[in-house]
Amino acid sequence: MLDAPTVSAPATETSPPPRTRWFSRLTWSDLSLLPLAFGVLLYVRQYANHLPLWLDEQMISRNLRDRGFGGLVGELANNQSAPLGWLWVQRALISVFGTDEYVLRLLPLLAAIGTLVVAWWAGRRWLGPVGAITLVTVVATSAAAIRYSAEVKQYSGDLFWTMLLLVAAMVLLEQPRPAIRSYVLWWSLAGLACLFSMGAMLATPVFAVVVVASALARAGWREAVRAAAPFLIWLALFAFHYLASLRHVVGSEFMATFWGRRGYPPVDAGPRQLAGWAWDRLEVLGRDPLGLLPPGQGAHYLEIASHLFWALFLLGCLAAAWHRRPFGALLAGVVVFAYVLAVAEVVPLYMRMAMWILPAVYVGIGFAADAGARLVAAAVRARRMPTAVRSPRALAGGLVGAAAVALVGVLVAPLAVAHADPPALVNTDERAAVRWMAGQHRPGDLTLVLSSSRHAVPWYADSLRPRREPKLWEMPAGGTCKFTDLSAAVDGYQRLLLIGYLKEGPAATTGNRLRADVGAIGTVVAEGPFGPSMIALVVELRPAAERGPTGCYELF
Structure with a gap:
């Protein structure tokens, strides 16, 4: 009798893991992609206007065109100054593509768009849909971002590198016990930012103090030393940049004459005068670089809008601190340090010289809107709306969120129109x-x-x-x-x-x-x-x- 043939069991096939569609990873906070796209459109439209260079652009561009890479080290002609890394990238671009305005303004455009992308990522990570949309919208319609996205100047780079360094510090502070490589990466990023942005260089001490102090509070002196040790990387890059370029800017007689008393408190100001100057400075910054005065509005509108904006920023710092205490210190510390530098007459708190504080301000506004929206949403979910409305905490949160959204809504349309339309060239071309x-x-x-x-x-x-x-x-x-x-x-x-x-x-x-x-x-x-x-x-x-x-x- 023949044995029945043995039939082996079929091999078990390992089924591939199901593919995750890209849209399944979206969250409600990704609605902020809409203002991101709108902001990119505004920046690209400004860039596409192809306006002729104005005086400041002409002066820095002559340095870029007429000097090689080595010639950009040291003191620049025409009383100009810019970070050495920014100068070298610009020189490389015109070496390859020529000196057309489109080429000269490409790096500023990319920096402005990069700021938008980092803001979107930050909103997606830490904020709900209202906060994320608010954050990206204020960046997208920023008067400073729109203007300098199409100028041959380094100021859009100040926005990008400061925003990137701020967000990187927030990521670092989220980790329970960061590995030494995380600290090395952050300090290396700060060193790179130092080569490309003077604004990021000013913000670095604030971020570094918060990072090291947080490590000290969390795990003692040994952890604080681990957090501070890679500072040597930043110090080496800063020393190179200072010797090669910055030393010709620091203490410049021309810069001191040009800025004069603008951005500094009155000479020999007493405590009362100093407090008055600090309060008035909020309105000055609201005009420029924040650009909170739409066309057709007067000084009274600016006074209300600027102080409301700064009140929301303060509440946003508190909301960020509620989320994670060092976050509030990061945001508030930048503005406080800017005042300190102005009082010490180191850096004026005025116009484009104050642009480095804007990323912290914008993130603070996003946290303010997010906090208000979350409190209202919590009250609605609990079905205790009448009680919640009577609750001071919920009422304050709702008002904060509503004020932030209303402020953004009121400013978006006029600012977008005002800063996206090209100026008439009939008399100035x-x-x-x-x-x-x-x-x-x-x-x-x-x-x-x-x-x-x-x-x-x-x-x-x-x-x-x-x-x-x-x-x-x-x-x-x-x-x-x-x-x-x-x-x-x-x-x-x-x-x-x-x-x-x-x-x-x-x-x-x-x-x-x-x-x-x-x-x-x-x-x-x-x-x-x-x-x-x-x-x-x-x-x-x-x-x-x-x-x-x-x-x-x-x-x-």
């Missing part, structure tokens, strides 16, 4: 005016350039040579000209080209006087169609014997 003048230029011409356009001409048309910069010298009654009249200045030339932006001040005075004087020495044969704020004249000169008297000018 130096790029078009200089290139038009370059097309008119021919051998035997002398070009006179007003001081307000002294950098626009060599940037957009360095071929306009020879060129001189005239400065009007007002003669006293009955006096004689110490320098030269216009007629003598143009001797030996066939034509005179006159170009410049009539900016308020000496440039406008000189320009208007020159416009009147050219009729005495020649005939205007061509005038650029750039409006009354831009002078662009081609003058056919008369023989010296036929010229009339003109004003007295000093030529540089």
Whole structure:
């Protein structure tokens, strides 16, 4: 009898784990992707306007174009300053892609978008949908972020690196006992940020103190030493940056003269004056860099909006501290330290010099809105709405959330429209005016350039040579000209080209006087169609014997 064939059991197949669809990982906080997309649209639209460079952009761009990587180490020309890392990346971009405005402004655009992305990630991690949407929306419609996303300046980088460093510190503080590599990574990030952002450099001491103090409170001196030891990484990068670049900025006589008393308290201010200055500073910061004054609104609106905004920030610091105590210290510490630096006359608390505090302020507003929404939601879930409404805690939380959302809602539309629309270029398009003048230029011409356009001409048309910069010298009654009249200045030339932006001040005075004087020495044969704020004249000169008297000018 034959045995029945043995049938082996089929091999068990291991079924692959089910694939997780990307949308299944979304949370309600990801509704903040909508204002993120809106913010990217605003930034890209501002970038796409392709506006000509203005004076500050022209001055830093001339350093970038005319110097190599080694030349950007040390003191920059035209009284400019920027982090060395930012300068080197910009130099690398124009080395590969050229000096068009799109290339020069690409890094600022990416930094602004990066700030939005980090804000979205922070909202997703720590905030509910209301807080996350509020946080991303205030960043998306930030007047400072929109403006500097399309300027050849490093200030959008201040927003990005400070926001990234703040969020990284919050992640570090969440860990029960961070590994030494976590501290090393954070200090390395702080060192990298030091090379790219002066604002992040100012915020680093605040974040570092909170991180080390938290380690000390949690596990004693040994843990605090572990947290502080990688500081040497940051110190090495800071020392390199200081020796290579920053030492030429610190104590700069030009910067001290330029900023003057702006952003600092009054000299010899007593306690009452100092308190008044600190209170008024909230409104000053509300105007710039926060940009809380929409078009068509007056000072009264700004006073209410700015103080409401700062009240929400204070409540947001308390809410962040409720979530995790060091979080509140991180947010409040940045603003307090900014006041300390201003009182010590180290860094003015004014305009773009105060942009490094904005990430902490925006995150605080997000926490304020989130706290209010959570309290209201808890009351609704408990079905104790009448009791909850009478509860001071729930009522205060609801008011905070409602105020934050209302403030954002009121400001979003006008700010978005105001800062996304390109300014009119009819009277200020130096790029078009200089290139038009370059097309008119021919051998035997002398070009006179007003001081307000002294950098626009060599940037957009360095071929306009020879060129001189005239400065009007007002003669006293009955006096004689110490320098030269216009007629003598143009001797030996066939034509005179006159170009410049009539900016308020000496440039406008000189320009208007020159416009009147050219009729005495020649005939205007061509005038650029750039409006009354831009002078662009081609003058056919008369023989010296036929010229009339003109004003007295000093030529540089």
